[in-house]
Amino acid sequence: MKAKKTTGESMEVVLWNKTNAAALKSMSKELAAHIQAMSKEGKDRVVEQSAGNTKYFFIVDGTDLSPRTLEKWRGAGNEVQQAANGQKVDSVWVRSEGVDESITYAFAEGMALGNYKFTKYFKDGKSKQPALKQLFIQDTHLPEKKQRELFTLVNATHLSRTLVNEPVSYLTAEKFSDEMVKAGKEAGFTVKVLHKKQIEALKMGGLLGVNKGSIDPPTFTIMEYKPAKAKNKKPLVLVGKGVVFDTGGLSLKPTPGSMDEMKCDMGGAAAVVGAMYAVAANKLPVHVIGLVPATDNRPGMNAIVPQDVLTISDGTTIEVMNTDAEGRLILADALVYAQKYNPDLVIDLATLTGAAIRAVGTYASAVMGTAASDDMQTLQKAGEKVWERTMEFPLWSEYADELKSDVADMKNLGLGNAGHLSAGKFLEHFTKYPWIHIDIAGTAWNGAAQSYRTKGGTGVGVRMLYQFIVDKYCKG
Numbered sequence: 001m002k003a004k005k006t007t008g009e010s011m012e013v014v015l016w017n018k019t020n021a022a023a024l025k026s027m028s029k030e031l032a033a034h035i036q037a038m039s040k041e042g043k044d045r046v047v048e049q050s051a052g053n054t055k056y057f058f059i060v061d062g063t064d065l066s067p068r069t070l071e072k073w074r075g076a077g078n079e080v081q082q083a084a085n086g087q088k089v090d091s092v093w094v095r096s097e098g099v100d101e102s103i104t105y106a107f108a109e110g111m112a113l114g115n116y117k118f119t120k121y122f123k124d125g126k127s128k129q130p131a132l133k134q135l136f137i138q139d140t141h142l143p144e145k146k147q148r149e150l151f152t153l154v155n156a157t158h159l160s161r162t163l164v165n166e167p168v169s170y171l172t173a174e175k176f177s178d179e180m181v182k183a184g185k186e187a188g189f190t191v192k193v194l195h196k197k198q199i200e201a202l203k204m205g206g207l208l209g210v211n212k213g214s215i216d217p218p219t220f221t222i223m224e225y226k227p228a229k230a231k232n233k234k235p236l237v238l239v240g241k242g243v244v245f246d247t248g249g250l251s252l253k254p255t256p257g258s259m260d261e262m263k264c265d266m267g268g269a270a271a272v273v274g275a276m277y278a279v280a281a282n283k284l285p286v287h288v289i290g291l292v293p294a295t296d297n298r299p300g301m302n303a304i305v306p307q308d309v310l311t312i313s314d315g316t317t318i319e320v321m322n323t324d325a326e327g328r329l330i331l332a333d334a335l336v337y338a339q340k341y342n343p344d345l346v347i348d349l350a351t352l353t354g355a356a357i358r359a360v361g362t363y364a365s366a367v368m369g370t371a372a373s374d375d376m377q378t379l380q381k382a383g384e385k386v387w388e389r390t391m392e393f394p395l396w397s398e399y400a401d402e403l404k405s406d407v408a409d410m411k412n413l414g415l416g417n418a419g420h421l422s423a424g425k426f427l428e429h430f431t432k433y434p435w436i437h438i439d440i441a442g443t444a445w446n447g448a449a450q451s452y453r454t455k456g457g458t459g460v461g462v463r464m465l466y467q468f469i470v471d472k473y474c475k476g
């Protein structure tokens, strides 16, 4: 790659292992002394400014590779990204001196993930895009293969963010399906879109019920990546809640406030699309299927009302007690559909409940599941590695008792407390295979940027799922 300079400004980063004496020898005496002094004071960086050039030396404790420390290096990468964009620098060079590959990777990752802005709807959107366009890493410091993997993961995360950031004025269920077709073509996975007629033929009463108040038809999208030499005989199935906007339906959400961020309600689906993209583009030897039931949830003329009874595609009847508990209704049909693949494991992601936010805040996603404890642990570790942390909650039968209905097999509403767990029990009813549920209500959307997790859609789930797939299927 060749850099195209447009500003004349340049920026370099050296990640320098403080125990690396050889590296000290190769620099000027003054600089070496300065870095050593700063290091003694406990500072972690030295900035050297000269005409048109900024050089950062980060002083790295090469022995600490814990997840929290790697997250710190992502944050440092994001700071350099912000400085570069502040100075309208279009390329940054990163090299490391005696530093573990994982730190170089994390630093570059934080830079690249932070370098995102959703500017589509500004009149002069292009000019509002970040100035930083290129990141160079000497491949002796991070192998070409890792660099490519990082590049596609960043693209996949950005794709997921953009899908979340798109308002429903553009991203209807059908448009969303078109976007999945586009992503499939780009990354190399197949996509089949079921339209309303086919959804009716499949008797997906949950998805059709939620869609009743809308003038835009629902879709059900099936993505599949099946490499010739897959390590898994039975597929991994990913399911994403695709509510393109959640008004609450007739159990209308109050606004201002709780409705204002509800274009994020397809965040689970966006995570599945991003994960499919990353897996396919990086050609992981894993058979993965992605299912996305999509609709908006609106209070239009024929909208479902409380006490309506819907029939899910497996025949289970549901008394709708609150039309704002719509995610579980469309997920039920998707979880039933997943059964036909005889899956190795099913993971669903959904911006499902406010209760998940109240339980762990915005720092973690709430997880429940019936999968083997090895798999639960692999997911928990994967989440920590990429710093998309998870917290596991129980699926006790008491939470299912809350869902008993006088007139139907279940109702869609539990008691006021621990709503994320009654929601989990509701979903569990439709699973006859090892299953993990990830409630990302607190993590899919940022009201304000958190380091490299930019404002708006965060793309949460993409890197976590990818890491999980690598760790579960691609090791050994």
Ligand code: BES
Pocket (backbone or CB within 6 Å): 246, 248, 265, 322, 324, 325, 326, 327, 351, 352, 353, 354, 355, 413, 414, 419, 441, 442
């Ligand atoms: N999409 C919401 C959950 C949500 C809330 C996501 C905040 C992101 C941020 C979901 O459809 C919903 O409305 N859940 C209700 C369920 C309740 C009516 C049982 C909730 O959690 O309040």
Ligand code: MN
Pocket (backbone or CB within 6 Å): 246, 248, 323, 324, 325, 326, 327
């Ligand atoms: Mn809702």
Ligand code: ZN
Pocket (backbone or CB within 6 Å): 243, 246, 265, 324, 326, 327, 351, 352
């Ligand atoms: Zn919702």
